[in-house]
Amino acid sequence: DGSHLKWSDFRTIVLSAFRIVLTEGIQLSDLSRPFSDRLKPCLQRVDRFDRQERQWRRNLADGRGFGSTMVFPPEVLPPIGDNRGLHRCQAPKLTREALPPRAVRAQESLFELPSPRPNLLTGFTTSAFNERELSVLPHCTAASGTIVDFESGSVSPGTTTYCPFLIFERMITSSEDAVQTTKNQCAIAGAHCVRAQQLLFRRCGGSRAVFEKPISFSCAIDNSAALINYHSTDADGRYCMSELSRFNLDEADGFREFQGWIEAIEDWGSTYLLPVIKVALRQLLKNNTTPPISPMPSLTLSIDTAAGTEEVLMKVLRATFGSIKWKCEGECETPLNSSVAHCGTPL
Secondary structure, three states, X not given: OXXXXXXXXXXXXXXXXXXXXXXXXXXXXXXXXXXXXXXXXXXXXXXXXXXXXXXXXXXXXXXXXXXXXXXXXXXXOXXXXXXXXXXXXXXXXXXXHHOOOOOHHHOXXXXXXXXXXXXXXXXXXXXXXXXXXXXXXXXXXXXXXXXXXXXXXXXXXXXXXXXXXXXXXXXXXOOHHHHHHHHHHHHHHHHHHHHHHHHHHHHHOOOOOOOOOOOEEEEEEOOOEEEEEEEEEOOOXXXXXXXEEEEEOOOHHHHHHHHHHHHHHHHHHHHHHHHHHHHHHHHHHHHOOOOOXXXXXXXXXXXXXXXXXXXXXXXXXXXXXXXXXXXEOOHHHOOOOOHHHHHOOOO
């Protein structure tokens, strides 16, 4: 998968073989109009994030920011709200189905795109769709991961999030090499989100397009800095990533402005992208003359007895945020590292 390559070589050898390119010079006027309309009001009165910023500073002082673990700390992102049909999913697993195809001119390339494994993503909850809509959503639009609610202390593993549109990747350090390596990861995950939308809208078809140009966003972040990227396709069908803005999270103004950007992206998702997806699904259901058939689940047998991601996450949460009474809902309550949990009860 080219992981042994230097970031610059990975970009020119691996990403280019799948028509993923990083571009520069994007202007706010080049952005999707529905998004730019939401960005302007969200960047006003950013002092509303003062209390959140103070709590974030306290978390950093107590060692509860980004560390060596997979935990995405609270307070670094604005509240998501309870009634917007959105999920923030930790340690998500995305399917390879929606990865961009290899370019014709690169058929002899020996490299494959690595499967995206972002730290966090924002997408839509199951409750955002009705039963008929869920039955026709392509499998490639779904991601499975863990929902962590720091207020209630509940951890929900194996939760499905649909149509992710905002991806978060950790920067290990603030060095230029680390930043550029993380941007490569963002480019892959963002292209995955864009192509999943393409496959969805292509399947819905119809007499007219319901979405002019699929887009998504990604964010590379650590304790002191963050950068936001914009993903789209160009006239040649390439998957383009452009850096929109960088933020110094050590400064109050930079932290608050970053909150405004994330708020605008998630507001765009819930108030614009979700209705567009539902229109496309209604169009697909209308054109279907036979009832949709739910796809069969993937049946796999694993002999891996290592601790599962959810189990590791729960241990880290209890160690780092010990003041919260953590409780696990669903799968996590069984011993994930036992042979019974992986292979089923012996006959």
